[in-house]
């Protein structure tokens with residue numbers, strides 16, 4: 001967000017006075033004009049304070065150590081960001097944890113904390129390195145017991161306990177429980193994540209394993225994610241895992257990490273990852289990342305799966321439908337990411353539709369039957385999928401079931417499957433590794449299909465009541 005110094009229009013004398021005051025207030029020791037503070041939030045419709053204005057993160061370099069016994073975390077976050085305004089100060093989101101030293105461009109910065117907002121005021125010496133367009137580096141050292149959040153809908157996220165370890169689950173806001181940053185889905189970045197754990201334990205994260213070193217009875221895993229990732233999709237699973245490396249038919253690495261107690265019950269479904277990816281590529285286009293896999297933990301606090309990038313997390317052995325859903329999210333959500341949390345139906349509607357397609361092709365359940373079942377389910381009509389009444393309903397049934405119905409109605413209106421699937425692939429290609437909103441989607445569909453779909457949006461997407469089935 002742009003926060004400008006307010007200058008009101010005024011009579012000439014007052015204006016002169018105002019300009020003089022302004023000039024004094026905005027002149028640094030070096031004579032430049034001072035920047036303004038970045039906004040404390042990005043005005044997300046559901047989480048107005050989530051994320052921060054005035055900069056874009058390009059890279060997170062996280063160095064973490066997890067103590068097995070206490071679960072305490074010690075971390076260093078090196079954040080590389082580009083200023084989108086002349087900055088005098090800026091915020092990071094961080095919930096809980098103790099903040100030690102903070103530097104910006106190598107110089108100690110003043111830190112103020114209020115709730116989950118960390119305000120950093122860089123040293124005057126480096127202020128011109130935070131001018132609009134410049135790239136600057138922030139280093140935050142922190143430690144403590146990371147929090148488990150309870151969301152408005154009662155589910156747990158953040159730092160979640162598993163068997164004898166933990167897993168970081170960040171949708172929609174939990175990533176601020178384990179590293180400071182710009183935790184809105186609109187600010188995607190690449191990541192290096194290094195995690196040190198006791199020897200014999202694993203730390204499994206996103207992307208590819210760059211190195212693994214054991215020294216002094218501790219092992220450091222270094223994971224690297226080059227493609228942009230929204231922070232809610234970042235994860236670290238710490239514990240005893242059975243790690244298996246394989247590859248798809250095309251030679252893309254597949255890495256699974258499974259709680260030893262879940263290995264035999266997971267093996268058959270996880271063995272189908274290459275098959276599901278191949279099917280999804282034929283349906284949705286190229287897989288957007290350099291590696292794939294899954295993490296199966298035995299979650300104590302949560303019972304949901306999450307499409308963490310490259311390697312979705314499952315709270316126990318998944319069935320094939322759930323695997324298809326989470327792998328479909330790698331295209332819908334992870335590569336093409338919601339612009340705000342209001343656009344989340346684009347993730348869940350398409351991931352649900354992927355299940356319907358899979359079930360038709362592999363289980364003999366026609367998409368029409370899935371559509372009909374969703375249509376008959378009253379829970380899917382509680383609210384329009386792109387307008388959950390509150391954060392508590394963000395992942396409510398309409399976001400999934402009615403979202404998928406919207407997709408199917410588009411296909412029916414187009415009346416040409418080849419054109420429909422080409423449109424879906426085109427949508428993914430147009431926003432690959434980016435963000436997109438509901439408005440982007442409806443405009444894209446109308447433009448590519450050449451259809452006026454006002455009626456469809458007014459009823460199936462935005463209508464308050466259940467339309468005639470048609």
Ligand code: TRP
Pocket residue numbers: 171172304305306307325326348351394395
């Ligand atoms: N995205 C997850 C899935 O579909 C579900 C989920 C987990 C979720 N946590 C959430 C959805 C928080 C919305 C908000 O598999």
Ligand code: ZN
Pocket residue numbers: 325329347348351
């Ligand atoms: Zn989902």
